Amino acid sequence: MPSTHMTLTSEEQSILDGKQGDVLAKAMKSIVVYGETFGATRLVDISGSQHLVTSFGANTIKPYFAMMDELIEAGLRTQEPFTVDPRPMEYAAVDVNPIQKLVNKLVFGKQADYEQQLQKLGLKNQNGFTCACYLDEVGNTPKKGTMLAWSESSAVVYANSVLGARTNRNSAGIDILCAILGKAPCFGFLTDEGRKAAWKIEVKTSRQPNAQLLGSAIGLKVMEAVPYITGLDRFLGSELTPVVESFLKDMGAATASNGAVGLYHVEGLTPEAKELGEQLLVNDYQSYVIDDAELARVYDSYPVLWKNQEAAPKRIFIGCPHLSRQQLQGWIDRITASLKERGLTRAKMQVVLSTAPDVADLFREDAALQTRLAGMNVSITTICPLMYMNNPLCAKEPIATNSNKLRTYSTARFYLDDDIVELMCSGQSNQGGK
Amino acid sequence: MAATFTGRPVLAGNCKGEALVTHGGLNTLASYQKAVILHSKKAVCSDQNNPDLYQKDMAGKIICLPQTIGSTTGGLVLMTICSQGSQPKALLFADHIDSLAAAGVILSDIWLEKRIVVVDQLGADFLDAVQTGQTVAIAKDGTVTIG
Numbered sequence: 001m002p003s004t005h006m007t008l009t010s011e012e013q014s015i016l017d018g019k020q021g022d023v024l025a026k027a028m029k030s031i032v033v034y035g036e037t038f039g040a041t042r043l044v045d046i047s048g049s050q051h052l053v054t055s056f057g058a059n060t061i062k063p064y065f066a067m068m069d070e071l072i073e074a075g076l077r078t079q080e081p082f083t084v085d086p087r088p089m090e091y092a093a094v095d096v097n098p099i100q101k102l103v104n105k106l107v108f109g110k111q112a113d114y115e116q117q118l119q120k121l122g123l124k125n126q127n128g129f130t131c132a133c134y135l136d137e138v139g140n141t142p143k144k145g146t147m148l149a150w151s152e153s154s155a156v157v158y159a160n161s162v163l164g165a166r167t168n169r170n171s172a173g174i175d176i177l178c179a180i181l182g183k184a185p186c187f188g189f190l191t192d193e194g195r196k197a198a199w200k201i202e203v204k205t206s207r208q209p210n211a212q213l214l215g216s217a218i219g220l221k222v223m224e225a226v227p228y229i230t231g232l233d234r235f236l237g238s239e240l241t242p243v244v245e246s247f248l249k250d251m252g253a254a255t256a257s258n259g260a261v262g263l264y265h266v267e268g269l270t271p272e273a274k275e276l277g278e279q280l281l282v283n284d285y286q287s288y289v290i291d292d293a294e295l296a297r298v299y300d301s302y303p304v305l306w307k308n309q310e311a312a313p314k315r316i317f318i319g320c321p322h323l324s325r326q327q328l329q330g331w332i333d334r335i336t337a338s339l340k341e342r343g344l345t346r347a348k349m350q351v352v353l354s355t356a357p358d359v360a361d362l363f364r365e366d367a368a369l370q371t372r373l374a375g376m377n378v379s380i381t382t383i384c385p386l387m388y389m390n391n392p393l394c395a396k397e398p399i400a401t402n403s404n405k406l407r408t409y410s411t412a413r414f415y416l417d418d419d420i421v422e423l424m425c426s427g428q429s430n431q432g433g434k
Numbered sequence: 435m436a437a438t439f440t441g442r443p444v445l446a447g448n449c450k451g452e453a454l455v456t457h458g459g460l461n462t463l464a465s466y467q468k469a470v471i472l473h474s475k476k477a478v479c480s481d482q483n484n485p486d487l488y489q490k491d492m493a494g495k496i497i498c499l500p501q502t503i504g505s506t507t508g509g510l511v512l513m514t515i516c517s518q519g520s521q522p523k524a525l526l527f528a529d530h531i532d533s534l535a536a537a538g539v540i541l542s543d544i545w546l547e548k549r550i551v552v553v554d555q556l557g558a559d560f561l562d563a564v565q566t567g568q569t570v571a572i573a574k575d576g577t578v579t580i581g
Contacts (some may be wrong), residue, residue, distance in 0.1 A: 053506045063517040151506040171509030171537030
């Protein structure tokens with residue numbers, strides 16, 4: 001065991017000693033040992049709703065299901081209702097062939113059983129499946145300073161950076177145990193010291209950079225360190241409008257997946273940077289300048305993992321992480337206008353726009369819009385595109401995306417937004433894609 | 435001549451085995467994805483972005499690494515490979531163990547009663563010294579001997 005020891009309250013100690021049952025004692029022991037590994041000297045009370053990464057009933061994760069069963073059988077529930085990442089499939093919106101469907105059943109055969117486990121442990125509701133739980137329409141939006149123990153890297157980095165909440169990058173398993181205990185070990189991003197920036201990023205591009213590409217460049221450079229980003233407020237302004245929040249959501253997801261960033265500060269924009277400015281930088285910080293040439297270098301470094309690089313894309317995924325309401329409306333408007341400009345009625349391949357169920361419901365209520373989108377070969381879904389790609393047969397398909405996270409974790413090919421619009425209109429895969 | 439390094443025992447134990455070295459971060463999900471899907475006793479690394487490990491069997495090895503990287507499902511993946519018997523014998527970190535790997539090995543230890551011996555903070559020199567295929571011995575106090 002690590003050498004440091006926590007000071008526990010009498011109640012926490014009694015739980016650890018098994019006075020409230022063996023299962024709760026194991027949960028407490030898990031988070032105490034976890035915290036001591038990182039030098040935590042105490043636990044803090046979680047003051048908001050939790051978010052979990054594990055949303056998929058994969059047949060193989062039996063020890064996790066067994067742990068969940070132990071928790072349920074002991075009569076335990078989370079202190080507050082929680083949200084969880086997106087479901088793996090939704091055939092009405094993203095059709096697959098019968099063999100792919102069969103493989104999905106083999107891979108995700110425990111989905112129904114697992115969703116029952118989630119409900120028993122405190123799932124918010126049937127719409128609680130989204131990686132962007134912090135969107136207004138979903139409502140798991142912690143306030144500044146709220147202590148959490150979230151998982152899902154894109155949600156963690158958003159909560160810390162844009163909302164000013166405090167959570168470490170927790171793994172699946174630890175997240176649910178903390179949610180049940182209502183406690184998190186106090187280390188890392190939960191402390192003032194852990195929120196200091198070791199890198200100063202100077203954005204010196206000639207125009208507003210693509211959020212997914214910028215986040216990738218930052219993540220690849222700083223890995224798990226905290227970056228303090230300057231020069232971005234020139235393009236984004238100083239207010240967290242829905243457009244700016246969506247930009248930061250996508251940039252953050254790329255920093256977290258291309259590297260392991262759990263918190264960033266944007267000068268003049270994000271809450272702590274507005275309050276503390278360059279005081280957030282450690283004394284011996286490192287610097288990284290991002291200009292047009294550097295973004296081009298990063299873009300050119302991405303491998304293309306399609307077997308046939310000239311293949312006609314089967315499908316385009318937009319919305320990893322899930323699109324905000326403003327982004328979803330923006331994409332619908334842009335696709336509509338782009339097709340019209342070219343005298344087209346229909347995209348050359350299915351365009352899948354992925355968003356939170358609570359946002360999707362707002363658009364699905366409009367029957368005329370649904371008919372119009374179907375005619376354009378555009379579909380609104382609530383799935384995780386990454387889980388679609390976890391089906392080995394789907395992974396072999398030529399899939400295009402504007403998501404740097406999806407690019408990182410799958411064989412999907414990355415396109416900038418302008419290029420992906422060109423792709424859906426022309427059907428040509430060599431329009432700038434990487 | 436044997437080289438000795440001392441780190442911090444995170445999950446202490448005595449063991450001896452064959453080293454498998456990665457100089458880049460071990461992406462837990464990408465590396466074990468195939469082994470988990472196939473429920474395999476072997477753990478052939480499926481991470482195409484890791485030239486040190488790709489297509490090598492990681493089961494039963496002493497994996498020497500800077501730290502783990504990747505998805506927050508990482509801990510769950512480590513639990514799963516422990517339950518199917520394809521886990522490494524030990525993990526030797528040059529740096530401080532990361533939160534995802536820590537969760538995986540701690541949850542396996544407590545909920546599955548399956549221990550992967552873990553020593554961290556062995557230093558960059560350790561990764562420079564150790565080579566894949568060498569015999570490595572680990573003592574409970576965090577001492578690691580190569581050769």
